[in-house]
Amino acid sequence: MIDKNFIQKCQAFIEPNRFRLDEPMKLHTTFKIGGPADCLIFPASMEETEKVLALVSEYKLPLTILGNGSNVLVQDKGIRGVVVKFARPMAKIRHEGTRIIAGAGALLKDVSEAAAQSNLTGLEFACGIPGSIGGAIFMNAGAYDGEMKNVADTVRTVDREGKIHTYSRDELDLGYRHSRFQDNGEAIVEVELLLQPGDREAIRAKMEDFTERRESKQPLEMPSAGSTFKRPKGYFAGTLIQETGLKGLQVGGAQVSTKHAGFVVNATGTATAADVRGLIHEVQQRVYKKHGVMLHPEVRIIGEA
Numbered sequence: 001m002i003d004k005n006f007i008q009k010c011q012a013f014i015e016p017n018r019f020r021l022d023e024p025m026k027l028h029t030t031f032k033i034g035g036p037a038d039c040l041i042f043p044a045s046m047e048e049t050e051k052v053l054a055l056v057s058e059y060k061l062p063l064t065i066l067g068n069g070s071n072v073l074v075q076d077k078g079i080r081g082v083v084v085k086f087a088r089p090m091a092k093i094r095h096e097g098t099r100i101i102a103g104a105g106a107l108l109k110d111v112s113e114a115a116a117q118s119n120l121t122g123l124e125f126a127c128g129i130p131g132s133i134g135g136a137i138f139m140n141a142g143a144y145d146g147e148m149k150n151v152a153d154t155v156r157t158v159d160r161e162g163k164i165h166t167y168s169r170d171e172l173d174l175g176y177r178h179s180r181f182q183d184n185g186e187a188i189v190e191v192e193l194l195l196q197p198g199d200r201e202a203i204r205a206k207m208e209d210f211t212e213r214r215e216s217k218q219p220l221e222m223p224s225a226g227s228t229f230k231r232p233k234g235y236f237a238g239t240l241i242q243e244t245g246l247k248g249l250q251v252g253g254a255q256v257s258t259k260h261a262g263f264v265v266n267a268t269g270t271a272t273a274a275d276v277r278g279l280i281h282e283v284q285q286r287v288y289k290k291h292g293v294m295l296h297p298e299v300r301i302i303g304e305a
Contacts, residue, residue, distance in 0.1 A: 002039050002082070006059045010041065013051060018042040018089060025074040025303070028066070028085060030130055032223040032266055033273050034074025035303065037064075037083040044089035046156070046164065046189045053187060054162030056082050063160065064302060065187045067135025068107060071225055075273040077304035084187060086134050095120070099153070100193045104134030108141070111193070116207060121198025122151050124206040128214040130226060134188040138181050140174040144210055149174035154192035160185055169194075177230060177298060219257040223266040225299040228280065232293050238262030241283055244290045251279040264299075274305065 002021065010019055019041055025034030039061075043049040056063045062081025066072065069085070090105035095118045102111050112127040125146030129136065136148050137155055152174065155167045165186060173180035181188055214220070229237035241247070241261035249256045253271030256279065257263040264279055284295050 029069035035078030067132035153194035157186035
């Protein structure tokens with residue numbers, strides 16, 4: 001239950017369409033799965049984020065930070081407390097020389113496009129990743145020949161008390177699907193990327209190649225959270241799952257994609273989080289039995305089951 005005073009104080013500076021109570025999270029995740037958030041807020045600036053997080057701290061409410069909702073599975077009973085989601089209101093992108101500065105809610109494909117328009121190279125790998133720039137830093141997203149670690153230069157955050165912090169490249173602790181922000185709980189609000197001057201045609205050709213490869217191999221036509229499992233050392237998760245004969249395996253409405261075994265998809269559009277968790281567990285058990293390799297989810301599982 002959200003304190004009425006908290007609601008009133010937030011509504012004093014957050015527009016009504018950016019402040020929602022009992023909001024179904026299936027409307028805000030790429031999996032199209034998830035129960036209601038007690039309170040969902042879309043900040044439009046760093047200042048609003050400061051105020052919201054300070055109030056969350058003051059009222060001692062649970063806090064969940066989300067980007068595009070593309071790498072998460074929200075459980076069926078939803079999320080207690082406050083969800084702060086960085087989306088379109090925090091999606092401004094600008095460039096200064098070889099730098100691209102983007103609000104946390106800017107989609108990676110849009111940031112990649114802005115870089116290409118400015119003849120800047122280094123972000124082509126991100127053109128098809130279905131996440132926000134904030135989420136990409138949080139997870140150190142990567143694909144093909146690149147990862148955020150190679151291009152991130154400065155990150156600005158707001159901590160749980162509403163204070164702003166600025167981190168340089170060396171302080172981000174970016175590793176395989178990891179950043180310092182998974183440990184300190186701060187909300188990423190702005191990202192500064194350092195790129196290189198490049199040839200526009202070469203940049204475009206690379207982006208088109210990556211897009212074609214992604215579209216031909218991945219089940220983009222079905223709701224999912226992207227790659228379901230982390231890459232085990234020395235293996236590829238999708239290959240292990242395929243070799244175990246699990247393509248098409250289904251639990252409820254959740255299915256191991258018949259197009260790419262590394263993806264669990266919401267095949268019916270009505271899958272529950274329990275279906276997905278059940279399927280993940282079944283895949284883990286069968287792959288371990290056949291190959292002796294334990295797969296670990298890349299997708300973040302949040303909320304109440």
